[in-house]
Amino acid sequence: MRHVAVIGGGIVGLAVAAELASRGSRVTVLEKERTWGAHQTGHNSNVVHAGLYYKPRSLKARMSVAGNASMVAFAREHGVPVDVCGKLVVAASDDELPRLHDLAARAEANGVPAKLISAAEAREYEPEVSCVAALRVESTAIIDYPAVCAALVGLLAEHDLRLQSPALAIRSVAGGVEVATPQGVVKADALVNCAGLHSDRVARLAGLTPSARIVPFRGEYFELRRTSLVRGLIYPVPDPTLPFLGVHLTRMLDGSVHCGPNAVLALRREGYRWSDVSTADVLDVARFPGTWRLARKYARTGVEEVLRSLSRKRFAASLARLVPAVREDDLVRAEAGVRAQAMLPDGSLVDDFLIETAPRQVHVLNAPSPAATGALEIAKHVTDGLISSLE
Helix, strand or coil: CCEEEEECCCHHHHHHHHHHHHCCCEEEEECCCCCCCCCCCCCCCCEECCCCCCCCCCHHHHHHHHHHHHHHHHHHHHCCCEECCCEEEEECCHHHHHHHHHHHHHHHHHCCCEEEEEHHHHHHHCCCCCCCEEEEECCCEEECHHHHHHHHHHHCCCCEEECCCCCCEEEEECCEEEEEECCEEEEECEEEECCHHHHHHHHHHCCCCCCCEEEEEEECCEEECCHHHCCCEEEECCCCCCCCCCCEEEECCCCCEEEECCCEECCCCCCCCCCCCCHHHHHHHHCCHHHHHHHHHCHHHHHHHHHHHHCHHHHHHHHHCCCCCCCHHHEEECCCEEEEEEECCCCCECCCCEEEEECCEEEEEECCCCCCCCHHHHHHHHHHHHHHHHC
16 A cells, blocks of 8 residues: 655645545645645635636646536535536627637637527626627536535545644655654655645755746635626636636625636735735745746736726726626625746746656646646546556
8 A cells, every 4th residue: 555645735635635545545645724725725716617718638628627527526426515507708899709709619629518699698697797799608617615625534534634734844765755744754655746835845845846936826806795796607708818817706605796806916925915925935936037027028917907906996897897787886805815826937827737747756836727626637647647657
């Protein structure tokens, strides 16, 4: 029986641990926080993505499409709340129509059930929406990802699960790895790094020189007072020249409606507010040449995102392009999230999941959205690679 140490107790780390356990491995999971899924998993919009945005045949495309089915099935099997409600991606003006048609073609290439509909048909789903056309995506769902984590923890009840156990040092030894923690040294046959916001640092602890650096982007959310304005999920057509999807409206399982996120550089790896500042993290970002190259490329967009972060009026105006009835006083500040985005030295954001390996080690270095959707599929992929390397 192999013993594998998994660093990181978010949904990806727990899914990897459960997959390893299902194949006969003994697992130790090391999580530095007091709770499971404390960061990206517990601070997102809880959407089970369909897989339409991603480059065909990429890891994101394959694992999102397959993950949509496997995550919904897992939720139903384990009593986790889930609602396959579908969503609308809307073209707010005629100049967005070509991008909407390109998105429909990509959905078809990825095997995602989606259809182009008229503005009148879109209003049958969302009476308050404003658009010239829309893409209806049937398989998008809303779920409770922290509850998924709880179910995965339940599957690992016979294994070694350790909260408040950060990895302090890692070294390769004959036949395995050793991970130093505040509670002592964990000796294992292999290591999987699913540390999210700290995945590049964990990789360096293990002796790797990762190809990318994690740069944290905070996504800020509001809740909508008049929840009757939105029935399901309303997304804008993404701009392919920009790195993120844009603000959208999402009805949650409890009936609340989340609005956002925007995207601003976080001043701390776990910086959920402007006041969350780490000098070490800021210097880490500032010293990385990719940061400045990205800033030059997206200078105008970055300024607009910061202004929207500071102005409820601007945030409401972005939402009103989709739902004109939204007003500034409809918005109530909600909890933010931080996206662990991997960046290359040339300033480009890593577009796909990034997984790097070393002897007896697998490092998941870029797993932002749709990683929660594809967590069970990422777990299979990682486990397949790790087991084959040990045989």
